Amino acid sequence: MNRICITTILSTFIFLSYSGLTLAEKLNEVSATLTVQVGPSADSSGESGQPIKGARIIVINSLGKVLGTELTNSKGIAKIKVTVKKDPLFPKKQMGEVTIITVANGYNEQIDFSVPINEFNDHTARDSVSLWIVDRKRRNEPHFTNGSYHRLTVYEMLDDYAKKVGLTRQKIMVDAGAEPPWGPELKK
Numbered sequence: 001m002n003r004i005c006i007t008t009i010l011s012t013f014i015f016l017s018y019s020g021l022t023l024a025e026k027l028n029e030v031s032a033t034l035t036v037q038v039g040p041s042a043d044s045s046g047e048s049g050q051p052i053k054g055a056r057i058i059v060i061n062s063l064g065k066v067l068g069t070e071l072t073n074s075k076g077i078a079k080i081k082v083t084v085k086k087d088p089l090f091p092k093k094q095m096g097e098v099t100i101i102t103v104a105n106g107y108n109e110q111i112d113f114s115v116p117i118n119e120f121n122d123h124t125a126r127d128s129v130s131l132w133i134v135d136r137k138r139r140n141e142p143h144f145t146n147g148s149y150h151r152l153t154v155y156e157m158l159d160d161y162a163k164k165v166g167l168t169r170q171k172i173m174v175d176a177g178a179e180p181p182w183g184p185e186l187k188k
Helices: 002-027 151-165
Strands: 029-040 056-060 066-071 077-085 096-103 110-117 124-131 143-145 167-169 182-186
Touching: 029 056, 029 096, 029 110, 056 077, 056 151, 066 077, 066 151, 077 096, 096 124, 096 151, 096 182, 110 124, 110 151, 151 167, 151 182
Parallel strands: 029 124, 110 143
Antiparallel strands: 029 077, 056 066, 056 096, 096 110, 167 182
16 A cells, blocks of 8 residues: 555656646747748849749747748748747747748758747747849859858858758859859759
């Protein structure tokens, strides 16, 4: 009888401890549907052009883990469900943040750092990405926003994630000595 009583108490304690840990972890997580709209950057006339179909979106959490990748549809939109850790910088908000890498054929890469997730407590997140058209006569470098990083630091990061995801380089000729930008196709 004593054994049964002790076993029951220990089992209950372990169950409640485990349940509490799971609840605490859930309270520290933020989930949302991230919607990314991709289009070309405005030209000299101010026109921004049609949405970009087939752009690859790569979402990375603050710990460096790839959360997902998706291609944009004919409207230049990709939707990705994400779950991230709550950002301690905003203790009164149930929000987190991600980094988004966007690549598309004929365009330079774009990295958006610190994209808010669930900022308005509606389980949504949005990012609007403008890609620059590749100019074969110029040095085509990735563009990035919301970061005060040295450009070479960003290029290294981009190359690391492009390789992790399995991206291939675009099949275009660019200035001698420069590699073409990453494209949306994955290695086979």
